[in-house]
Amino acid sequence: MSSSDRILLILLLLLIPTALWAPGYLVMHYPELTDPLLYLPWLTLGATLLLSQIYHQGRLGFMVILTMLIYGLIQSQLQAPLHLEGKRLLFWLMGLMGPLLALLLALLPERVPFSRQSLGHWLLLAAGSGLLLALSQVPVLAQWTTGFLTPRAFLLTEHSPAPLLMLAWQTLIAVGLWALYLRKRESASMAALLVVVGLILVCLGFARPMISATLLAVVGVALFVVVLQQGHQMAFLDELTGIPGRRALNMALKRVGRRYSLAMMDIDHFKKFNDTYGHDVGDEVLKLVASRLTRVKGGGQVFRYGGEEFTVLFPGKAPKACAAHLEAIREDIADYPFVVRKSKSRPDDEKAGRQQRGQGGGGKTVQITISMGLAERTGEQPDAEAVIKAADQALYKAKKAGRNCLKLA
Numbered sequence: 001m002s003s004s005d006r007i008l009l010i011l012l013l014l015l016i017p018t019a020l021w022a023p024g025y026l027v028m029h030y031p032e033l034t035d036p037l038l039y040l041p042w043l044t045l046g047a048t049l050l051l052s053q054i055y056h057q058g059r060l061g062f063m064v065i066l067t068m069l070i071y072g073l074i075q076s077q078l079q080a081p082l083h084l085e086g087k088r089l090l091f092w093l094m095g096l097m098g099p100l101l102a103l104l105l106a107l108l109p110e111r112v113p114f115s116r117q118s119l120g121h122w123l124l125l126a127a128g129s130g131l132l133l134a135l136s137q138v139p140v141l142a143q144w145t146t147g148f149l150t151p152r153a154f155l156l157t158e159h160s161p162a163p164l165l166m167l168a169w170q171t172l173i174a175v176g177l178w179a180l181y182l183r184k185r186e187s188a189s190m191a192a193l194l195v196v197v198g199l200i201l202v203c204l205g206f207a208r209p210m211i212s213a214t215l216l217a218v219v220g221v222a223l224f225v226v227v228l229q230q231g232h233q234m235a236f237l238d239e240l241t242g243i244p245g246r247r248a249l250n251m252a253l254k255r256v257g258r259r260y261s262l263a264m265m266d267i268d269h270f271k272k273f274n275d276t277y278g279h280d281v282g283d284e285v286l287k288l289v290a291s292r293l294t295r296v297k298g299g300g301q302v303f304r305y306g307g308e309e310f311t312v313l314f315p316g317k318a319p320k321a322c323a324a325h326l327e328a329i330r331e332d333i334a335d336y337p338f339v340v341r342k343s344k345s346r347p348d349d350e351k352a353g354r355q356q357r358g359q360g361g362g363g364k365t366v367q368i369t370i371s372m373g374l375a376e377r378t379g380e381q382p383d384a385e386a387v388i389k390a391a392d393q394a395l396y397k398a399k400k401a402g403r404n405c406l407k408l409a
Ligand SMILES: Nc1nc2c(ncn2[C@@H]2O[C@H](COP(=O)(O)OP(=O)(O)OP(=O)(O)O)[C@@H](O)[C@H]2O)c(=O)[nH]1
Pocket: 240, 266, 267, 268, 269, 270, 271, 272, 274, 278, 279, 280, 281, 282, 283, 286, 306, 307, 308, 399, 403
């Protein structure tokens, strides 16, 4: 499970106790706080909207705006008993259209929120809100929801006004968003999933006082964490390969301590490879090498140093203790049959790739090799710069020695 998956899971789990426990606890023990708490979602969501602007996370910003619209609707229109026809219809429309809008926003391309390019996103939000308000004024629909739909849509219990039909629709969208997140690993689908799960819980516990304020305030905090996490990824992960980049290496070197070894490695003849097969295939090679390198044993931490160079850091290890692990990974890469396909249909996951190779794949198999130089921190080379330089010199020796080998400084 990746770190973003773990964060998502924690945030989702955070919503459930909030829904079950916080509203009742607040009303019972701190009744004087209930009025100020109604402002809390505006605060948490407003802060997240600001941060999403700073980090240029447009779709996430739109998820925040959608949540604000939902909260505004609940506070301004839905503070009345739901057996009133118009209110019940509005509740239905919010429960059905809110998740749909979140899904559609997650499917739209990334845009900076307050710019001309995001006009489509704004139109979608405006159209959704306009349609909701227009439909809520149709008397026939109001009669239909109370007279026909609600009794047949299986109300959960008398404590929850959310009918099963609505929950089924919301759950379907949540599952779709989960699948979208697993496929694309984008913060927008993660944010949309949090908003939809938050809305499901709000609908389920709608009869409880303060449910929307407490839950949507927590959704605001959860979205804040998602923006921060995305900002962290942008700063520390290499975009092409997805492994930590140079900045992450610099941070790791600052806290690694006094004893460590460091290997610099470089893909052999990569320029020729790029010139022969094209930059796109070169990028695929970089991704492949990065993913194979991350399997290094012995506690090695892998970074993309830049271009076709990678670094592996072994905290607390002497070169003797990590050379075998590096050799193993060098051989693993040299033995991996990289197929250059004519089409750009290289599958993302390795199993599918192996299957495609098994069927011939229609491409040419080429060997990728890497050269490595290994150095350790010593009294003579106490700072990280000197260790990197020594590892670089050892790498140069490896290139001179015919490539596809490891040399010690
Ligand atoms: N496709 C792709 N190529 C890159 C990237 N970054 C750097 N390169 C290429 O990597 C190549 C590096 O080539 P050189 O430093 O001359 O070394 P080499 O061809 O690997 O030869 P040796 O290191 O001597 O084995 C250049 O052609 C760069 O354009 C990248 O992100 N993607």
